[in-house]
Amino acid sequence: MLLSMVTLLCLYLAIAGFSGVKRTRGVRRLSSGHNHEELLHAGDQVQVQLSLTIPGFLPLPYVVVREMLHRHNGESWSFKESLIPSMRGHGELSFQTPPLERGKYVFSDTECASEDIFGLIEHRGTFKASGEFRVLPRTVFIPYWQLYDRKSRLSGPQTALTRSRRETTQINGVRDYVYGDRLSRIHWNATAKTGNWKSKEFEHESVPKTILVLDAMAGSYPHGEAFELAVSTTASLLEYGTRERMGMGLLTLSEEPCFMPPSESLIERQKMIHHLVDIQDNGQDQSLLPGVEKIARQFPQGAYFVVVSPQKDDKILELLRWADTRGMTPCHILIDPAESRRSSEWNAMLRGRGTRSFTVAHLQELPTVMGGGSV
Numbered sequence: 256m257l258l259s260m261v262t263l264l265c266l267y268l269a270i271a272g273f274s275g276v277k278r279t280r281g282v283r284r285l286s287s288g289h290n291h292e293e294l295l296h297a298g299d300q301v302q303v304q305l306s307l308t309i310p311g312f313l314p315l316p317y318v319v320v321r322e323m324l325h326r327h328n329g330e331s332w333s334f335k336e337s338l339i340p341s342m343r344g345h346g347e348l349s350f351q352t353p354p355l356e357r358g359k360y361v362f363s364d365t366e367c368a369s370e371d372i373f374g375l376i377e378h379r380g381t382f383k384a385s386g387e388f389r390v391l392p393r394t395v396f397i398p399y400w401q402l403y404d405r406k407s408r409l410s411g412p413q414t415a416l417t418r419s420r421r422e423t424t425q426i427n428g429v430r431d432y433v434y435g436d437r438l439s440r441i442h443w444n445a446t447a448k449t450g451n452w453k454s455k456e457f458e459h460e461s462v463p464k465t466i467l468v469l470d471a472m473a474g475s476y477p478h479g480e481a482f483e484l485a486v487s488t489t490a491s492l493l494e495y496g497t498r499e500r501m502g503m504g505l506l507t508l509s510e511e512p513c514f515m516p517p518s519e520s521l522i523e524r525q526k527m528i529h530h531l532v533d534i535q536d537n538g539q540d541q542s543l544l545p546g547v548e549k550i551a552r553q554f555p556q557g558a559y560f561v562v563v564s565p566q567k568d569d570k571i572l573e574l575l576r577w578a579d580t581r582g583m584t585p586c587h588i589l590i591d592p593a594e595s596r597r598s599s600e601w602n603a604m605l606r607g608r609g610t611r612s613f614t615v616a617h618l619q620e621l622p623t624v625m626g627g628g629s630v
Contacts (some may be wrong), residue, residue, distance in 0.1 A: 270622040276318060276367040277380035282306045283362065285388055298489070301352045303334075303385065304326070309344035320348055321366040327359040342391070355390050356484065359533045362386035368478035389532050392490040393483075395618050399626045400495060402559065402586055402611055428456040445479045463584070464502040464517035467492055468547070468574075469531075470564030471509035472538035476593075482536045485563050485590045487618050490531050492625075497524050504558075505530065510537040513545045516553060543574050551581070560585050565590040567601040575610055586611040 284304040287295055295301065303322075309315065322334040332352065340346040376622060429445045431454030445453035469489050476482040489505070496503035504517035505527040515527050534565045538546075543564070554560075560578035564571060575585040587605060591598045594616045605612040613624050 257608055261460045276309060276315070276369045276378050278310050279367045279380050279382050280310075280316075281365060281382050281384045283384040283386040285386060286412060287455060291405060291556060295355070295388060295390045297357045297483075298354050298388055300354055301388065303386075305348040307338070307340065307346040307348065308368070309340055309346070309367075315340055315344075315369050317369060319368045321368070322350075323363040324352065324582065325361055326356075335607060348488055351595065356483070357390050357392040357532055359389050363539050363608075374463065389529065391530050393487045394494055395487070395619060395621050397495040397622050397625050399492055399622075400492075400562075401626055403511060413540045429453050430456045455569055463495065464504065465559040465561060466504045466506060466517065466554060466583075468506045468543075468560065468562045468564075469508065469534075469536060470538075470562065470566065471507050471536045472543070473536050475566050476536045481565050481590050481592055484592060484615065484618060485565065486531050486534065486622060488588060488590065489563050490528055491618070491621055493524060493527055497521065497627075503527075506547070506550070507531075507534055508538055508543055508546045509534060510539065511550065512538075514550045514553060515557060517558065542570050544570070544577060547574065547577070554581070554583065556582055559586060560584060561586045561588060563588045563590065567597060575605075584611075587613070589614045592616055 276479060282305075284306075286302045286304075287299055305320065305322075307318070307320070309318070317337050317339055319335065320339045320614055324332045324334070334350055334352075336348055336350055338348050349391040356610060362384070364383050366379065366381050368377060368379045370377050389511075429442050430453070432441065432446075432454045436454045440454045442453045442455045467489055469485060471482070476485075493503060493505070500519055502517035502519050503524070504515055506512070506514045507530065513530065515523065515530070518524070543566075560575075561584040562571065562574060562585070564587070565583045575587060578585040587610065589598055589612060594614075598614045602614055615621055615624055
């Protein structure tokens with residue numbers, strides 16, 4: 256009897272070790288909690304659903320699942336949950352990540368652990384379930400940018416814009432009727448064909464192109480908060496250019512400078528936003544000008560040259576002066592979360608030279624600052 260019991264126990268342990276958690280398979284589904292296709296922005300949480308399938312016919316009392324989520328900069332989060340699989344070896348596990356900052360995230364191999372019903376031996380196994388996602392930078396809605404105002408004396412000689420871009424007489428398509436449209440704007444043929452009110456869409460006047468220059472030098476940001484503010488400011492300006500259909504380009508001065516020429520294409524604008532997802536302040540050059548001069552030939556003539564940087568010294572003055580000598584309109588967006596007194600003196604000095612300058616201390620203040628209001 257003792258021999259039979261030991262034989263059955265050894266056979267059970269062998270079968271459990273061969274067909275248990277070591278051969279576990281799983282499928283991971285990610286969502287933002289509202290819409291599966293919704294883009295994730297900084298501060299959002301991700302809902303994770305993990306479906307497990309454990310082959311074999313022997314019951315398991317429980318399974319401990321351990322997940323590791325890695326960010327592009329080396330940060331990681333560990334999630335540990337337990338579940339009781341069904342008699343057929345199926346189990347569902349759901350958990351929610353904490354609010355995430357911008358970046359590229361990936362789940363590593365999932366580890367499963369379980370014991371037999373007698374608690375004698377612990378079995379472990381791992382499997383790979385695809386799980387990658389990107390969190391876009393935090394942005395804020397900017398209704399109006401004072402740089403694009405031809406009534407402003409400090410906007411530069413190339414400025415030729417009103418608060419909203421003027422429309423030409425060239426028809427560019429048909430859109431849905433908006434309450435308040437003039438009678439002369441209604442497209443009668445399209446209205447008769449569709450049965451719904453339609454209005455004419457006109458082309459807008461051409462505007463000077465804009466180049467956003469993001470300072471991503473390691474020595475410029477003693478704290479990570481300032482760099483995140485600079486990235487969010489750049490992303491918010493890109494979204495403003497998308498809504499206003501303005502040709503905006505992006506130049507990031509990091510360890511490997513990257514330049515994307517100005518374009519009104521939505522696809523190109525999305526590439527710029529996704530480029531800001533995992534950018535880091537790892538540039539090693541002491542000056543910004545050398546990195547700009549390498550690709551100066553690709554800059555369009557008469558463009559706005561907007562520098563987003565926390566620096567307020569001779570290096571920035573040198574860069575702004577260089578842009579002015581190349582026929583571009585320089586502008587400096589100063590990132591200063593501390594709101595130091597030197598920022599006000601710096602802005603007054605630049606405005607005395609005829610150069611636009613804005614100081615951003617918090618992302619929520621960006622619409623007011625860009626619109627020319629006082630905070």
